[in-house]
Amino acid sequence: MFSVFEALRRHDEEEPQCHRVEVIEVMEDKCKVQPPSLPVEREVVDALDEQEVEWNREIEIFLQQLED
Template identity: 85%
Template sequence: MEDKCKVQPPSLPVERVVVDFFDAQEAEWNREIEIFLQHLEDDLE
């Protein structure tokens, strides 16, 4: 029963950096999508 360590949430600094990077990347994509959709709506009007 030593697998319990693998179930714990990320605690290593490297894992945290990777998670932060993906969060930032996702936020950037969301902004890009918002801008794209806004341009699309403007074109339809």
């Protein structure tokens, strides 16, 4: 299992190189195959989608800060 903290600790010991985390969107694809049918489920899914958009914005800000 990949440990971010272990990778960060070892990063200082190794040669400088680009360490990148690849995002696998398989789960996202599976979730979008069958939308929930109940109104309550739809509200929950919409709320989670909005939260995901916010997280993606925060990730972009963080990545920009890392590049600077």
